[in-house]
Structure formats: structure tokens, C-alpha cells
Amino acid sequence: MADNLYINEDLEALRTEFNRFVVNEIVPQGDNWEEQGHVPREVLQQMGTLGFLGLRHPEKFGGLGLGPLSSAVFAESLGASTYAGFEVTVLVHTDMASPHLIHSGNDDQLERFMGPIVSGDCITAIAVTEPAAGSDVAGIQSTAKKIDGGYVLNGSKTYITNGVHADLLIVAARTDGDNPRGLSMFLVKSDNPGLSVSRALSKHGWRSSDTAELLFSDCFVEDADLLGTPHKGFYEIMKNFQNERLVLSGMAVGASQKALDITYDWTQTRKAFGGVLFDKQVIRQRLAMLQARLDASRQFLYHCGWLMEQGVDATREVSGLKAVSCELVNEVMYDCLQFHGGLGYMQEATIERMARDARILPIGGGATEVMLEEISKRSYR
Amino acid sequence: MKILVCLKQVPHQDARLDIKSDGSWIQEESIKFEINSYDTYALEEALRIKDEKEAEVVVASIGPDRTTQALRTALGMGADRAVHVNDESVEGSDALAIAKILAAIGKEESPDLVFTGLMADDGNFASVGPMVAELLEMPHATAVMSASLEGEKLIAERELEGGALEVVELQLPCLLAVQTGINQVRYASLKGIMAAKKKPLDTRSAADLGVQELVGTGAAKIKVQEIYVPPKTQGAEILEGSTTDVAEGLVAKIKELGLL
Numbered sequence: 335m336a337d338n339l340y341i342n343e344d345l346e347a348l349r350t351e352f353n354r355f356v357v358n359e360i361v362p363q364g365d366n367w368e369e370q371g372h373v374p375r376e377v378l379q380q381m382g383t384l385g386f387l388g389l390r391h392p393e394k395f396g397g398l399g400l401g402p403l404s405s406a407v408f409a410e411s412l413g414a415s416t417y418a419g420f421e422v423t424v425l426v427h428t429d430m431a432s433p434h435l436i437h438s439g440n441d442d443q444l445e446r447f448m449g450p451i452v453s454g455d456c457i458t459a460i461a462v463t464e465p466a467a468g469s470d471v472a473g474i475q476s477t478a479k480k481i482d483g484g485y486v487l488n489g490s491k492t493y494i495t496n497g498v499h500a501d502l503l504i505v506a507a508r509t510d511g512d513n514p515r516g517l518s519m520f521l522v523k524s525d526n527p528g529l530s531v532s533r534a535l536s537k538h539g540w541r542s543s544d545t546a547e548l549l550f551s552d553c554f555v556e557d558a559d560l561l562g563t564p565h566k567g568f569y570e571i572m573k574n575f576q577n578e579r580l581v582l583s584g585m586a587v588g589a590s591q592k593a594l595d596i597t598y599d600w601t602q603t604r605k606a607f608g609g610v611l612f613d614k615q616v617i618r619q620r621l622a623m624l625q626a627r628l629d630a631s632r633q634f635l636y637h638c639g640w641l642m643e644q645g646v647d648a649t650r651e652v653s654g655l656k657a658v659s660c661e662l663v664n665e666v667m668y669d670c671l672q673f674h675g676g677l678g679y680m681q682e683a684t685i686e687r688m689a690r691d692a693r694i695l696p697i698g699g700g701a702t703e704v705m706l707e708e709i710s711k712r713s714y715r
Numbered sequence: 716m717k718i719l720v721c722l723k724q725v726p727h728q729d730a731r732l733d734i735k736s737d738g739s740w741i742q743e744e745s746i747k748f749e750i751n752s753y754d755t756y757a758l759e760e761a762l763r764i765k766d767e768k769e770a771e772v773v774v775a776s777i778g779p780d781r782t783t784q785a786l787r788t789a790l791g792m793g794a795d796r797a798v799h800v801n802d803e804s805v806e807g808s809d810a811l812a813i814a815k816i817l818a819a820i821g822k823e824e825s826p827d828l829v830f831t832g833l834m835a836d837d838g839n840f841a842s843v844g845p846m847v848a849e850l851l852e853m854p855h856a857t858a859v860m861s862a863s864l865e866g867e868k869l870i871a872e873r874e875l876e877g878g879a880l881e882v883v884e885l886q887l888p889c890l891l892a893v894q895t896g897i898n899q900v901r902y903a904s905l906k907g908i909m910a911a912k913k914k915p916l917d918t919r920s921a922a923d924l925g926v927q928e929l930v931g932t933g934a935a936k937i938k939v940q941e942i943y944v945p946p947k948t949q950g951a952e953i954l955e956g957s958t959t960d961v962a963e964g965l966v967a968k969i970k971e972l973g974l975l
Contacts, residue, residue, distance in 0.1 A: 337745075347787055347908045350749070355902060385905030398905055 340636040345407050348389075352411035355384070364417035367542035368687070371534065372499055373423045375457070382454025387428050391436060395448035402580055405429050406639035409581040410632075413588020416684050418691035419542030421585050426495045427451075429581040430574065430699075431458035434504045438519060438562030438570045447502060447521070459500035461491040461522075461548060462571060468493075469704045471506070471571055472514040476550060478507035485509070485520065485560065487528065487553040493698075497546025498534050500524055505550070510565040517567035521559040528553025539690035575700065576648060579656040580638055582699045586663040586692070587635050590628045593663075593688050594621060597670040604675075617673055624666050631659045653700070653708035660695035661702055667692045716770040718761045719826035720794065721817050721847065723751040724778050724785040725837040738941040750785045753832025757893040759900040760862055761830045762793045768864075771795050775820045777805060777813060783916065790911035791903030798824075802920040807932030810838075814846035819924035821851045828869070829890040833858055844892030855890040856883050860897050 341349070359377065367373050381387055389404045391397030398404070409429070412421040432451045435443060435458075450456035467473030476489025487507050497503070503522045510516020522529055533547040562570040598621065601611040611617050638655045641648035667689035671678035678685050696702040726732060730746040750758075761772050774789040776782050777800040786797040798820055805816065821829060829851070834841035841857075848855030858874040873881040874894050885891075903911075921927040928934065954964040969975050 343784070343787075344909065344912075347784065347791065347903075347911075348905055350784075350788065351791075351903055351905065351908065383904070384902050389905070398909060 338633060338636050340403055340640045341407065345403060348404065349407050349411055351384070352386070352408060353414070355381070355386070356411060356415045360415045360417060360420055364415065364420060364542065367417065367420060371541060372544040373420050373542055375454070375499070378424070378427070378457060379454040381424065382452060387424070387454050388452035389428065390433065391448060391452050395444065396452040397448075401639075402577060402642040403636065403639040405577065405581050406584045406635055409584025410588040410635070413585040414592040416589070416592055416688055417542055418585060418589060418688070419540040421588075422495055422540055423543045425581045425585065426460065427458050427500075430578045431460040431496070431500075431502075431504055433574045433577060434460065434519065434561065434570065435521075437573045442558065443521065443561065451502075456501045457496060457499065458502045458504065459494055459496035461494045461497065461503045461505040463491060463493050465490065465492050469701050471517075471568060474506055474508055474517060476505075476507040478509050478518055478520060478555070480509070481554075484554055484556040485518075487520065487522070487550040487555060489550050490532065491548040491550070492546075493535065494546045494548055495540075495543055497548055498531055498544035503529070503548070504561060506567050506571055507550075509567075513565070515568040516565045517571070518564050519561040519567040519570050520555045521561050522550075522553065522555055526553055526555070537694075539687070539693055541687075541690075576642060576652045578699045579652050579705075580635070580642065582695060583631075583635050583638070583652075583655045583659040586659040586695050587628065587632045589688060589692060590624075590631070590659075590663045590666040593666050593670045593685060594625055594628065596684060597621060597673050601673055611673060620669055621673075624662075624669060627662055628666065631655075631662055635659065650709050650712040653705040656700060657696075657702045657705040657709070663692045663695055716764070716768065716828070717824060717826045718764060718770055718772045718828045718830065719821060719824050720754070720758050720761045720772060720774045720789070721829065721831045721843070722754045722758065722774055722776045722785055722789060723832070723835045723837075724748045724776060724782045725751045725835055728752070728836065734942050734944070738943060739939060740942060748781055748785070750788060751832050751835045751837075753834055753836070753893060753895050755832075755900045756895055756897050757830035757832050757891070758789055758792065758794065759898045760859075760891070760893055761828070762901065763898065764828070764862075764864065765793065773798065773824055773826070775817060776800070777808075777816055779803075786916060787908070787911045788903055790914045790916070791908035792901055793903075793907065794914075796915040797917070799916060799918045800921065800924070801918050802922075804921055804927060804931045807935055807938075808930045809935040809937040810840045810842045811846055811936065812926075812930040812934055814843050814850055815926050815929045816921065816924060817843065817847045818850035819926050820919075821847060823924070825888075827888045829853065829888070831890065831892045833892045833894050841892075844890060848890035851888075851890070853888050853890050854885045855892065856885060857892040859891045859893045862891055862893075 388397030389400050393399045464474055478485040478487045501524050505520045505522050506517050509518040528551055530549050531546045532549040535545045601617055604611045634655050638648055638652050641651055671685050671689045674685050677683050727747040727749045733742045735742050764770055765772050772794040773796055774786055774794045775798040776786055786799055790797055800816055831844035845855055856871045856873055859871045860874050861872040863870050867887050869885045869889055871883050875881050921930050954961045
């Protein structure tokens with residue numbers, strides 16, 4: 335029996351495969367990837383072969399053509415891997431970058447890129463954030479100047495997940511003078527001579543994910559690689575916001591449950607004061623309250639996935655989900671690390687990595703404060 | 716060639732197992748289930764034969780509605796069709812009755828090869844496979860580590876104590892009860908899982924198979940009286956002090972218990 339109303343037999347069957355893959359293929363290798371700072375391409379290609387990278391993409395490109403609920407299931411399953419750097423490598427590709435092609439790409443672009451995207455031969459990244467523009471997308475300063483046959487991009491991007499190893503970047507740049515929303519999107523291949531990785535960034539967490547600072551220096555992009563309508567990039571970027579937030583929340587939910595499970599195990603075996611830690615009511619109850627809040631958050635995740643699947647505007651709900659689940663995962667990690675005692679502070683402890691990894695979730699993909707404004711704007715008449 | 720693979724769906728290895736208040740079995744209502752680990756290796760072995768030569772792989776399982784999930788996973792991995800015995804009257808069957816049901820399917824299907832897992836993760840009986848073989852009058856091998864077809868014969872390696880292997884030759888049709896870890900079990904591709912819905916899955920009752928009198932609690936020759944977790948005994952005695960003190964204390968203890 336599925337454990338919630340929104341999950342049908344198909345999604346439950348997919349979840350079983352995702353979970354098995356995570357346990358067998360990710361967990362044994364994750365430490366190496368943390369060390370080397372990226373996920374090997376072969377792993378992504380293996381996921382492509384199994385169909386994991388095409389859940390949402392049309393069947394004619396080798397995908398499964400499923401809806402947002404499949405992304406929620408996928409993100410929650412990956413979220414339990416305890417290697418969020420790996421998780422975000424995959425989810426940026428499947429749910430944050432490549433969907434822009436589906437939303438805004440023309441037939442020629444879809445034909446050229448979607449097959450390799452689904453197979454894992456072409457990994458994607460989304461390059462919107464700049465040193466001076468994060469959640470405030472309208473603050474982008476990079477420019478794309480129209481010339482004969484294409485555009486010339488100049489500027490820099492930062493905190494770009496998959497930025498070092500991606501094959502295809504979806505880049506936002508200013509094309510309409512001072513109009514704050516006058517952005518356009520471009521498909522830039524990583525071998526473009528005008529694009530360089532100025533720095534591979536070292537991060538607090540997500541260490542198995544490669545994150546880059548990118549420099550566009552007279553980077554020529556053909557007309558054929560303009561993605562979507564010129565000057566309407568701001569709105570094209572926003573089309574995927576809810577999906578991005580849904581999967582980040584899925585990661586948070588998956589990680590929260592895994593951290594609680596690890597901590598149940600630990601507190602039931604760790605001896606202290608003549609018993610085990612779990613004998614202490616204060617510990618049991620702290621974990622119980624977190625579990626109850628997580629159960630609520632998890633149902634909210636699937637409810638939001640379902641709302642999106644109905645095609646309704648779920649901005650208020652998804653913003654709330656992102657705020658609640660990504661704050662909650664940090665509370666979970668704080669307490670779980672605390673209950674691990676000194677061990678929790680050691681790098682050998684899984685919970686230590688999970689606590690570091692969780693910290694970005696209330697920041698990336700729309701900071702909690704921005705999410706709360708989104709709710710607020712939609713909460714009164 | 717036709718291959719029958721018998722699968723059991725068992726509680727997920729990570730599931731929390733609580734015993735029912737009447738002690739008859741575990742509480743199944745809110746836990747996840749999966750294919751018995753031994754059976755996944757059996758299925759993989761069958762699918763490998765199918766990869767190499769023309770073969771139809773039929774999977775069979777006995778259990779309530781949830782069992783379709785296990786069968787669909789098997790179909791997603793590459794099995795061609797499934798037989799699901801979904802019948803409340805089967806509940807309470809002992810291993811022999813389960814073997815009779817599977818043998819009835821075997822008689823209908825007339826497979827050249829039958830694969831089972833060596834045992835089930837939950838029941839640990841390890842007897843259904845050999846009993847099915849006996850009922851089908853087939854030779855069988857247990858604890859199978861490898862299987863290769865050579866014409867009308869099957870060469871199997873069996874695991875013995877101490878890491879030794881025994882090579883046996885079986886005449887087809889035969890049954891193999893497979894040990895875990897003998898191969899790398901494939902993943903079902905997601906397309907495979909979605910396509911599995913379109914593959915045939917026959918739901919049968921004990922009566923359909925003509926075994927209704929032989930199964931269920933009434934026919935069981937082994938009845939489970941109780942399942943319980945043994946109470947924890949008092950902890951071990953910890954010897955403390957220097958290495959010499961500990962060693963002397965240990966020797967004294969062994970002598971005290973008359974073990975030397």
C-alpha cells in the first residue's frame with residue numbers, strides 16, 4: 335500500500351528502484367565523490383540508461399513523460415542518500431536546468447539536446463545567479479549584445495551547480511537595456527571559447543557537487559541558441575521556480591527522515607547513565623516532535639506536487655513548502671547532531687556531513703525570506 | 716525454453732517488525748515489502764539465461780494484493796508474464812501447502828527449469844524449493860552458486876561448508892534453489908516498470924489450481940503456536956583492570972565454570 339494519497343502504484347514502483355539504486359550505487363561511493371568534488375559521469379550515464387534522468391521529459395526523447403509528483407518521489411529518494419552534493423548534481427540537471435529547454439526550446443533545440451540530456455551524455459546547468467544578483471533575478475548584470483547572426487555575452491556568474499562539468503549551460507543575460515526584467519536565455523555549450531570556469535568553488539557542504547564561477551568574455555552564441563522569446567527570459571526563468579522548489583523540498587524531506595532514522599539507531603544503542611540515550615524522555619520527545627513535523631511536511635510535499643500536477647498556480651503553497659521543509663531539515667540536523675554528542679562533530683559521522691549539506695537548503699532556489707514574501711503577497715485580500 | 720521463477724514477497728529488510736498481540740505473526744499493515752533477497756538472485760539467474768537464448772520467464776507468487784508489486788518489479792526487470800495466487804483461503808498454509816500450490820502452477824506451465832531462492836528472508840524454512848521439485852518429480856540442487864546449461868543438462872555449483880563447491884549435473888527439467896550474492900541483480904529500467912503493466916498477470920485462486928483442499932490453516936500439518944522475541948538476559952560480566960588482571964580473571968572464570 336502506498337503511504338500517501340497522491341502516490342499511485344507506478345510511482346511506488348519507481349520509488350522502490352530509486353531507493354535500491356541509492357543504497358547500492360551511491361552510498362558505497364559517496365565518500366570518494368566528496369573527496370574529488372564531483373560525481374563521475376559514468377554514474378550519471380548509468381542513471382540515464384535506467385531512465386532516471388528523463389522522468390519528466392517527453393517519451394519521444396526517451397523520457398517517461400511523468401508529472402511533478404514523480405520529481406517529488408525522486409527527490410525524496412535521492413534525499414535519503416546522505417550525499418546531498420550528489421543529489422543536487424542530479425536534480426539540477428533533471429529538474430532545474432533541463433526543464434527550461436522543455437518550457438522554452440524550439441523543435442530544433444529539443445531535437446539537438448534532449449536525447450543526450452535524458453541519456454546522461456549531456457549534463458546541464460542553469461547559470462542565472464551573479465555576484466550581485468541571487469534570489470533577486472532582476473538584478474542580473476551580464477549582457478548579451480545582438481550582432482549579426484547571434485549574440486555576444488559578457489559578464490560573470492557564480493555559485494553555478496554543475497558549472498565545472500556540465501556540457502550545456504542555460505544562461506540568463508540582459509538584452510533590453512535598462513528594463514530590469516529585459517532578460518533573455520541562451521544555450522551555451524561548455525566548449526564555447528568565450529566561456530571559462532574562473533574558479534571551482536569550495537563549499538561548506540554539498541562537496542560532491544561541482545560549483546563554479548563562470549566568466550563570459552565576448553562569448554558568441556548563435557541565433558539558433560537563443561532559448562525562448564527575446565527579452566522575456568525573466569518570465570521563462572520563473573516558469574520553473576515551483577518545480578525547483580518542489581525538488582529542493584523533496585531533498586529536505588528525504589534527508590530529514592534519514593537523519594532521524596540514523597539518530598533513532600544511535601540513541602537506542604548509545605549507552606549513557608545506566609541505560610541508552612533513547613531512555614531519556616527529553617531525547618525521545620524531541621525526536622518525536624521532529625518526526626511529527628516531518629510527517630506533516632512530507633504530506634505537504636506531495637500535496638504541492640499534486641497541485642502542480644493539476645496545472646494550478648501553487649506559488650503560495652510551494653513557497654510555504656520550501657520555507658517549512660528547508661528550515662525544518664536544519665532543525666532536524668541540529669538536534670540529530672546534538673544527540674550524537676562528540677561523534678556528531680567528527681567528519682567520520684554521516685550526520686556531520688548531512689548537517690553541513692542541509693545549511694544551503696533555506697538559501698538556494700529562493701531564500702526562506704523570499705518564500706515568506708511570496709506567501710505573504712498571496713495571503714490577504 | 717520455459718523458466719518458472721517462484722518469488723516470495725517479504726517484509727522490507729529495513730521495516731520495523733512488531734509482533735501481533737496474539738503472537739501469530741508480525742503486524743503487516745503499515746510496513747513495506749520487497750522481493751525476498753534470495754529470490755532476486757534466482758530471478759536474475761533466469762533472466763541471464765533469457766539474455767543468452769530464447770526463453771520465456773514466468774514468475775509466480777502467492778500472497779495478498781500487495782504481492783502484485785513484487786510481480787510487477789519482476790516483470791519490469793524482464794520477466795515475460797506473471798501468475799499471482801491471491802486467495803484468502805491460502806492464509807495459514809505451511810511450507811508443504813505452499814509447495815503444492817507452486818507445483819500446481821508448475822504442472823500447468825511445464826517449465827524446463829524452475830528457480831527458487833534457497834530460503835525466505837522471513838520464514839527461513841528453506842524447504843519449499845526441494846518440496847516443489849519432489850512434487851514435480853524433478854531433480855533439484857540447493858545452495859546453487861552458478862548454473863549453466865549444456866544441452867539437456869544443467870551444471871550447477873553448490874555451496875558446501877568451509878567455502879568448498881560441489882559441481883552437480885542435473886537432467887532437465889530441474890529445480891535450482893539459489894544462494895544469495897551469486898550475481899549482480901539488475902535494476903528494472905523505469906520504462907520496463909511502466910511497460911510491465913501491459914504484460915500479462917494472471918490472478919488465480921487455490922480452486923483454479925485444484926489445490927483448495929490442500930491449503931490453508933485447516934490443511935496445515937505445521938501450525939505456528941507463537942512468535943516471540945526472547946527476553947534479554949542479564950548482560951555479560953565485564954572484567955576490568957590491567958591486561959594481566961583481565962587475563963587472570965578470565966582464566967579464573969573459565970576454571971570456575973569448569974570449562975578447562
